[in-house]
Structure formats: C-alpha cells, structure tokens
Amino acid sequence: MYEDNTSDLVVASNLTRYLKAWRAARGKELGLTGPLPQARVQQASGKSDKWYRMFEAGTPVKYDTETLLAIADCLGLDDSERMTLFLLTMGVPAPVNVTLHDDDVRLRPMTWILEQQGPRPAYISDENWGIVAFNKAMADWCPWVHDPEPNLMRYVMLYPEARGVYEGWENHVRVFLAMIRLEIAKRGHDTPIAHLLLEALEDPTIKALWDEDPSVVANRDGHHYRLRLPFFNNQPIDCISQVFIPSAHPHLRLVLMTWPEGVDGFITPPLALHGK
Incomplete structure (x- = not known):
C-alpha cells in the first residue's frame, strides 16, 4: 500500500539540512569539537555574515558560481555533494575540474x-x-x-x-x-x-x-x-x-x-x- 512520504522528499531537497550536515562532517574531519563554524564558511564565501546566515536558512539571496565553489571548497565537498549543492541552488550540476x-x-x-x-x-x-x-x-x-x-x-x-x-x-x-x-x-x-x-x-x-x-x-x-x-x-x-x-x-x-x-x-x- 502506498504511503505518503512527501516529508521525506522535502527533507531530500532541503539545502539547510545539507549545509548543516556538511559543516558537521567537515568539523569532524578537521578534528574540531563541533561543526565547522558558520563564520568559517561565510569568510570563505566572501559574503557578509548576514548573507551566509540567510543562505543556510534557505532565504533567497544572490550568488554566483564562484561563491558556491568557494563554499564547496571550504566544506570539503566531494563530487556528489558539489553536484547536490549546485542542483539545489542553480539547478545544474557543479562544474568538476572545470x-x-x-x-x-x-x-x-x-x-x-x-x-x-x-x-x-x-x-x-x-x-x-x-x-x-x-x-x-x-x-x-x-x-x-x-x-x-x-x-x-x-x-x-x-x-x-x-x-x-x-x-x-x-x-x-x-x-x-x-x-x-x-x-x-x-x-x-x-x-x-x-x-x-x-x-x-x-x-x-x-x-x-x-x-x-x-x-x-x-x-x-x-x-x-x-x-x-x-x-x-x-x-x-x-x-x-x-x-x-x-x-x-x-x-x-x-x-x-x-x-x-x-x-x-x-x-x-x-x-x-x-x-x-
């Protein structure tokens, strides 16, 4: 019998959830006591603190390819994760080695x-x-x-x-x-x-x-x-x-x-x- 799992689909397309998970994974990878701070990602993005907080919260903000690549680099994202970041923001796969x-x-x-x-x-x-x-x-x-x-x-x-x-x-x-x-x-x-x-x-x-x-x-x-x-x-x-x-x-x-x-x-x- 079919079950309505729409909430799971919403979670799968939730940029905020991914960003928080990626910061947590990056913090662990770097040996930090907690997730990589938002401030570190914000600094890497070259944007303001307010901009990054809005971005991670899913509030519409302006960005370009270079900003997303900088965020991906800071978070240490692999190819699949980069693709996810770009698909959830720009609607296209991330450029890999391009x-x-x-x-x-x-x-x-x-x-x-x-x-x-x-x-x-x-x-x-x-x-x-x-x-x-x-x-x-x-x-x-x-x-x-x-x-x-x-x-x-x-x-x-x-x-x-x-x-x-x-x-x-x-x-x-x-x-x-x-x-x-x-x-x-x-x-x-x-x-x-x-x-x-x-x-x-x-x-x-x-x-x-x-x-x-x-x-x-x-x-x-x-x-x-x-x-x-x-x-x-x-x-x-x-x-x-x-x-x-x-x-x-x-x-x-x-x-x-x-x-x-x-x-x-x-x-x-x-x-x-x-x-x-």
Missing part, C-alpha cells in the same frame, strides 16, 4: 564536455579568442588561462614564453593573423580582437608577418602542431585542435586538443608521467 570565467548557466552543458575530456585539454573561447571556460588539463598545460581575461591570441603573440612553447612560432602567428583578418572583415575595426591586433603589430616581427601577405583563414580545425610545455619538461609533444561551433552559441568555439595513438612520427604526450 573553470568557467563567464557565469552563464546556459554554458553549463558545454562545460560537461570539457570535464569529460579527462587528461586531454579542452576549452571554450569567444569570438575574440578570449577563454570562457577550460578544464583542469588545460590549466595544467597552459597556466596562463588563469590570468585575468585570458586570451589565446594575446598569449601567442604578446607573451615572450609563447615563442618557445609553439614550435615554428612564426607559422602559428601567420595563421592567427589570417584569422584576425577574416574576423575584421566580418565585424569591423572596433572590436577587442582588432584592438589587440594593433597592440601586437607594435612588435616588428609580427608587423613584418602581417605585411607579408593578405591570407585569410576561417579556423584551425584539424590543425596539427608541436608544443614544448614546462608541464612536460619542455619535451616536444604533438597535438591536433578539433574546433566545434555550438549551434546555440555560434559566437563560441569548443576546442578539444587531441592526438592519435601509435602513429609514426607523432609524439604523444607522456601523460603516464603525471599519473593520468
């Missing part, structure tokens, strides 16, 4: 793809090559993605270290300049990428490459290139960029860095050296 610079819930499904790449770097960029989101592998390989407003074009053309990272750096710049030409043709001169180009053209080498020819390139999908990264002790590795355009977000690019296994002449990243 950093999202643009706090747009509509991008969440794309971040799941980044997460599922495991040891293979992946990122989302915008129409100006700004990095919108990236997975842990991308951050391991390319720490510059943690910079404020990271941008692939800026890194390749304006960061001195990039000239050693990209084997055949000038050829890479030629391709990037060709893509910028096409972007300017589509969107005009008053765009972030056009302004970045002007900054890059102050470098004599890049200016000479710009003046070399008027080639245009739509994208680097399928492009095979060689890198020398500190993550791999500057040893050469080969990669292929696979570029996808989400139909719901045509201004974004989902880029997966891939490589084949056992292909002659192709230097596969030695992921085993890093416990991957």
